[in-house]
Each structure stands twice: as C-alpha cells, then as structure tokens.
Amino acid sequence: ENREAMLNSRSNRLTEALEEANALFDGVCRAREAALDAQFLVLASNIGKEKANELHSEMSAFDSTAFSEDLLTFMGINRTEETDDSEDGSGGFLPIDAWKKLGEEALKYFKRAPVFHYMLGSFKSEPPVPKQRIERQKKASRGKAEQAMPAQLKKMEESHQEATEKEVERILRILQTHFENDPNIPIGFFDFTFDPNSFAHTVENLFHVSFLIRDGLARIKLDEDELPVIEPTKASGGAEEDSRAGARNQVIIKLDQREWQ
Amino acid sequence: QVSELVQFLLVKDQKKIPIKRADMLKNVIGEYRDAYSEIVNKAGMTLQEVFGLQLVEIDTKRHLYILINNLPCTEGKYLCRDEEKEKMGLLLVILSFIFMKGNSVKDSALWEFLHLLHVDPGKPHQVFGDVRKLVTEEFVRQKYLEITAIPLTDPPEFKYQWGPRAEKEISKKDVLNSVAKIQGKDPTFWASQYREAEAAH
Numbered sequence: 001e002n003r004e005a006m007l008n009s010r011s012n013r014l015t016e017a018l019e020e021a022n023a024l025f026d027g028v029c030r031a032r033e034a035a036l037d038a039q040f041l042v043l044a045s046n047i048g049k050e051k052a053n054e055l056h057s058e059m060s061a062f063d064s065t066a067f068s069e070d071l072l073t074f075m076g077i078n079r080t081e082e083t084d085d086s087e088d089g090s091g092g093f094l095p096i097d098a099w100k101k102l103g104e105e106a107l108k109y110f111k112r113a114p115v116f117h118y119m120l121g122s123f124k125s126e127p128p129v130p131k132q133r134i135e136r137q138k139k140a141s142r143g144k145a146e147q148a149m150p151a152q153l154k155k156m157e158e159s160h161q162e163a164t165e166k167e168v169e170r171i172l173r174i175l176q177t178h179f180e181n182d183p184n185i186p187i188g189f190f191d192f193t194f195d196p197n198s199f200a201h202t203v204e205n206l207f208h209v210s211f212l213i214r215d216g217l218a219r220i221k222l223d224e225d226e227l228p229v230i231e232p233t234k235a236s237g238g239a240e241e242d243s244r245a246g247a248r249n250q251v252i253i254k255l256d257q258r259e260w261q
Numbered sequence: 262q263v264s265e266l267v268q269f270l271l272v273k274d275q276k277k278i279p280i281k282r283a284d285m286l287k288n289v290i291g292e293y294r295d296a297y298s299e300i301v302n303k304a305g306m307t308l309q310e311v312f313g314l315q316l317v318e319i320d321t322k323r324h325l326y327i328l329i330n331n332l333p334c335t336e337g338k339y340l341c342r343d344e345e346k347e348k349m350g351l352l353l354v355i356l357s358f359i360f361m362k363g364n365s366v367k368d369s370a371l372w373e374f375l376h377l378l379h380v381d382p383g384k385p386h387q388v389f390g391d392v393r394k395l396v397t398e399e400f401v402r403q404k405y406l407e408i409t410a411i412p413l414t415d416p417p418e419f420k421y422q423w424g425p426r427a428e429k430e431i432s433k434k435d436v437l438n439s440v441a442k443i444q445g446k447d448p449t450f451w452a453s454q455y456r457e458a459e460a461a462h
C-alpha cells in the first residue's frame with residue numbers, strides 16, 4: 001500500500017519506513033518476525049528500484065494534468081462555472097463529437113491501412129443460388145429446350161391474356177347489367193371508366209374498355225351535349241355489320257393525372 | 262495464388278489483428294508451400310503498388326504480419342467510420358502519455374490520467390462502452406499496446422508500453438509533435454523526449 005506515495009520522488013516515506021523497520025528489528029526475537037522483516041526488505045528494495053527507474057526515465061518533466069486540460073480544450077469541452085470539489089480534474093461537459101474530433105487529428109499521424117470493405121457488401125449465401133438457377137435454365141435451353149422456352153413464354157402470355165380477358169368480360173357484364181336496368185339511359189363514358197380514387201385504375205379501365213370497342217361489344221357515341229357515352233351493342237348479326245360499316249372514328253383524348261383530377 | 266493471398270490479407274486486416282503465417286499457409290497457399298516466400302513477396306509488391314500498403318512482419322519468431330499504410334499522409338479527410346476515429350483518438354492519447362512518461366507507465370498511472378479525460382474503467386463510457394476491455398483487450402490483441410505484469414506486486418500491477426503495431430504505424434516524432442500542437446508549445450520544450458524522438462526517426 002501507499003506505493004504511489006512512496007514512489008513520489010519528493011517523498012521520504014520510503015526512507016522513513018526503512019528507518020522504522022530498522023528500529024523494529026532490534027526488538028525481534030522470533031523467527032516469524034524475522035521472516036516478516038525479510039519480506040519487508042524485499043518490498044522496500046523493489047520500491048527503491050522503481051524509484052531509481054523513475055528518476056532515470058523522468059525525462060523532461062511532463063505535466064500530464066496540463067496535457068489533459070489542453071486535450072479537453074481541443075475536444076471542445078464546455079467548462080462549468082461552478083467549482084466542483086468532488087472532481088479532481090476539469091469539470092464540464094464534453095460534446096458528443098469530442099473523441100471523433102481528436103480521432104481525426106490522430107489519424108493524420110497513424111500509417112493505418114484503411115479497413116477493407118467489399119463495395120457490394122459482405123458475402124451472403126444468396127448469390128450462388130441464382131447463379132445455379134440461371135445455369136440450369138441455360139443448360140435446359142441448350143439441350144432439348146427450344147420447346148421448353150417457348151412453352152414457358154406462351155404460358156406467361158396466356159396468363160396475361162387471361163387476366164385481361166377476364167377483366168374485359170367483367171366490364172362488359174357490368175355495362176350490360178346497367179343497361180338492362182335502364183336501357184334508355186346511356187352511361188357517360190367518363191362516369192363509367194373513371195375511378196375517382198385512383199388514376200392508375202382509371203387508366204386500366206380505359207384499357208379494358210378499348211377491347212370492348214375493338215371487338216364491337218360496345219359502342220361509344222356522342223350525346224346531345226357532345227359528351228361521349230358508352231353502351232353495349234346488341235348481340236345480333238346486324239350489329240356486326242353495323243360495326244363494320246360504321247365509321248370507325250378515332251378520338252384521341254389526352255389524359256394525364258392533372259386532367260383526371 | 263498471389264491475388265488470393267492479397268485478398269486474404271485485406272480481409273484479415275479488417276479487425277486489425279495480426280495475421281499468422283500459419284493461417285496464410287493453411288487457407289491460401291496450401292500445396293504451394295515451397296513457393297511460399299515468393300508468393301508472399303509478390304503479394305507484398307501487389308499490395309504496395311495497387312493499394313499503397315506495406316506488409317510488415319512484426320514478430321519474426323511467431324511470424325505475425327500486419328498491413329500498414331505507405332502512402333504519404335494526406336491532410337484531407339480520412340475516410341473511415343466514426344467509431345474507428347474515436348478509438349484512434351483514445352489510442353493516440355494513451356500512446357502519447359506512455360511516451361512522454363518514459364515509454365512505460367503503470368496501469369494505475371494510466372487510469373489516473375484517463376480519469377482526467379472523463380474516461381473510467383469502472384463506468385460504461387458514452388462513446389467507448391467498456392473502456393477497460395477496449396484498452397486491455399482490443400488494443401492489446403491488435404498489438405497497439407503491450408501489457409506486462411510487474412513482478413512481486415500484490416495485488417498484481419501491470420505496465421503499459423507501445424506494442425509492435427504502434428511502433429510501425431506511428432513515430433515518436435509524430436507523437437511528440439501532436440502533443441506539442443495540443444499544448445501550444447514547441448516540441449523542443451521537452452528536451453529528452455525530443456532527443457529520443459529525433460534519434461528514433
């Protein structure tokens with residue numbers, strides 16, 4: 001104990017302790033006490049050696065307290081006005097980037113190899129899998145697969161078509177149902193196709209309705225107000241002729257999101 | 262083989278823990294053992310020419326290697342994560358303290374000093390977390406610091422010195438200059454440290 005205090009070059013504590021031990025030794029008459037005394041001597045000589053070392057490598061006196069104060073200043077400490085006696089050292093608050101600031105200064109001196117990172121992220125188990133899939137597909141196409149590829153594509157297209165067809169049918173049915181209820185009142189084209197809540201849906205509706213028109217299952221006319229209306233065509237031979245003979249008018253309506261709104 | 266070794270070394274260096282020759286042999290060189298030194302030399306050249314990094318053997322007995330940066334220091338912003346910056350700040354402070362105090366300090370003296378900077382081993386630190394672990398384990402494993410036990414101390418005490426990585430990555434002269442800059446003094450203010458720093462340079 002009290003090692004630090006003894007090491008302090010200005011203190012004579014070590015000397016005092018030695019002198020005390022010396023005095024005590026005169027009163028020793030039991031072996032155990034002599035052993036203790038010997039132990040003490042060993043400790044004392046170690047401390048003595050350290051003290052000697054300190055003297056030698058004292059270097060030019062380095063005031064670490066002053067160094068710490070200057071470091072805190074460099075890091076941007078906000079010193080508090082109140083005198084805080086419990087703290088031995090500078091009171092105050094270090095900003096959140098205090099050490100980062102110091103670190104940036106430090107990095108100028110270190111010949112540190114930048115930490116290596118893969119730009120595309122670290123290895124994951126995923127990448128090999130898609131590769132295998134692609135390879136398999138490639139092999140398949142090279143092998144028997146001219147049949148396989150078109151078959152796949154056909155399937156996709158079919159499903160697409162199916163979906164569209166279904167939608168178109170659905171819309172036709174809606175139109176017909178509406179007309180059944182009120183055969184004489186044509187539906188405003190815009191009322192029918194426009195979805196007040198979704199522009200995308202509106203566009204989809206227009207797309208599906210266009211199929212109906214193309215296939216002659218519905219007709220767009222202009223009413224008295226020059227607004228387009230839509231009505232289903234009657235399923236009769238006459239209708240077919242009509243659509244063929246009828247002028248195929250093209251109207252281009254420009255529609256963007258703003259207009260839609 | 263060479264480019265594989267280069268990649269291996271770069272990845273291994275991420276944690277800044279020195280690379281063992283045994284690992285290099287096992288993972289990369291394998292059957293080309295005989296050409297080992299040639300492969301290592303070529304890898305070193307590639308690292309230097311392509312990345313500006315130097316492969317340095319810091320322990321010739323146990324064959325440990327590290328990568329250091331050989332490019333001239335740029336004043337501009339050094340690209341790295343904040344966490345890395347903060348640790349380097351703390352490390353510089355510790356290395357400076359050790360050097361200015363004669364190249365070796367007792368743990369009690371070091372922690373006494375760090376306490377002045379609001380860094381305590383017992384309390385979780387806002388920036389560093391478990392500081393004791395960082396200093397006594399991480400920095401030591403990375404060979405920035407070396408801790409040796411002081412004999413015949415009870416409870417056991419330790420002394421801290423610069424580790425071999427610190428010796429290679431930073432010079433005493435730079436450390437003295439940084440101290441001088443922070444304290445607003447000329448490096449010659451500390452005569453014996455200055456002499457030692459100049460001698461080592």
